[in-house]
Amino acid sequence: MSAVVRMYKPGGPEVLQYESEEVAEPGTGQIRIRQQAIGVNFVDTYFRSGAFPLPTLPAVIGGEGAGVVDAVGAGVDSISVGDRVGYYFSPGAYAETRLLPATDAIPLPHDLGSEEAASLLANGLTAWGRLHRVHAVKPGEIVVVTGATGGVGSLLAPWAQHLGATVITPVASDERVEAAQALGLKHVVVAGTGQLAKEVSAAGAGADVVYDLVGRATFDEAVAALRDGGTLDLIGSASGAPDIDAAALERRRIRVTRSSTGDHLPDRATLLQASEDLFRTWREGVFGTRPIRTYPLSKIVQAHQALEAGFSEAAIVLLPDKT
Template sequence: MAQVIRMYETGAPQVLRLEQAEVGMPGPGQVRITQDAIGVNFVDTMVRNGSYPVPLPTVPGFEGAGTVTHVGPGVSGLAAGNRVAYFFASGAYASERLMDADSLIQLPDDICTFTAATFLAKGFTAWMALRALHRLEPGQTAIVTGASGSVGSILSRWAKALGATVIGIAGSRDKLAKVRAGAHHALYAGDIALGDAIRAEAPDGVDVLFDLVGQATSDQVAQAVRAGGDIVAIGAASGLPLTVPAGLAQRGIQIKRGGTPQFVNGTSIDAASAELFSLIRSGAFRDIDAVHFELADAVLAHQSIEQRTLGGIPLLVPNSARC
């Protein structure tokens, strides 16, 4: 029997229920996997509270990594014992599960399943922002709002590795040190002189704003984008997406949006994976911590996200395996 977290209604974290479930054997095109680690993403909280509607009941979660135990008919290229990961397949909060083989990425020998579950979805989101929505070039200057969050911390370090100057913005002063670790400059979003602080670092304006916050992003930040620059709006941690400040269109500033599966898919996933795994090997993310919760403690993980008390990227751990 597998452990699963299921929800029958939307609401507070307490709607997440621990249950036992039969997994069964894989059908055509499927494999069965035992999961070592499950990535917890902000969208999981949106599924839980109903702001990202899905049919109920449901097993939440979209990201995980583990080992293939059984292979169904018609599957090629995968065998029992292969270590695999996935980044956008619903039903992740489970110790074992069935998966479409086409949804899986086979992991290189030197990429741990825990590392994959920590960085895959968030890293692919960063890749989408940096490669598909705005191709960041060496010498450019970028603002990252929400730079202390999971995606923001990865994106900031990736942008630095690409040779850009990174201005990270934190939602609270106590997160400035965390932002500073991944950016060249760390600023506080609530500073009444935030616009002046940005201009001091980028007097000609920034080439791109990576907005991971949404409605709380101030006009001061958006107006810091130079004429002809881009705003990449891929986050809504504060609620609604970023609204378009007056005058941006007249200055030739484009707002670009997108979802990770739209840009990281069969035609681009090899390139995205190769670049992400290369950065992991280089140590670019070595100072980003993961916080482990038992699968049975999914409620606590969601509470920690909402209370903003996490010290790293959250993982649910169903089994005793470790990298």
């Protein structure tokens, strides 16, 4: 028997039920993974709450994990039993053992642990898509990243800086400045103080791109920092959806983009290339030492409570219970 977390109705963390199941042999094109670590992302709470309706219930949510292949189905010739693999968005992650389409599996390098992989892939590949597909960041450009201490932002902002951009990051308070600077970011300002406009003006004629993960709280200030003809990439809205004046943006020729990570990884070749770019950048130390907070899979309710409460900056990772 294998542990699994199911939900039978949408709601708060308490709807997540820790159970057991028999996991079938993999079918054609599938592999079976004995998971070593499972990523917990904020989007999981949207599926749990019903904000993003699930097609059927009961359901197993979660989309990110890493582990060891213990069985391979027919038609799979690029993955073998014993291989370590991860994945970034394949529903059904909250389980000790699971089936996975072989095309979703990402071979993991030997120097990347499973806990690190389960905290890195989804956010890292999201950052890759923004930096290489939405707006290809070039040396000397001015980049504004809101929410730079969050999951995606903590990878996207230092990565853009590594690519040679001047990265300016507005944070919510003086207390958040230190957290952003700990990521190696050089231009950290407090939102709502006028510092963002001054910092952007000192760097050049306006930001070439704003990667917005916060939404309403910083939106107007971030848009004002954009140069005419720049790019506004709407990634998240942690503070609520902003009021967007489409006509004003159009007059300034600002390109507004919204997209999902999958839009930038249309085939397996691109997925593998993006993963290699991510692993190389991680190996070069660009992301620093990222804290990870672990919970046993059986404590999934507490993990979701901690995630929604924002108890720490650490990534949350589930580990199968020891037996």
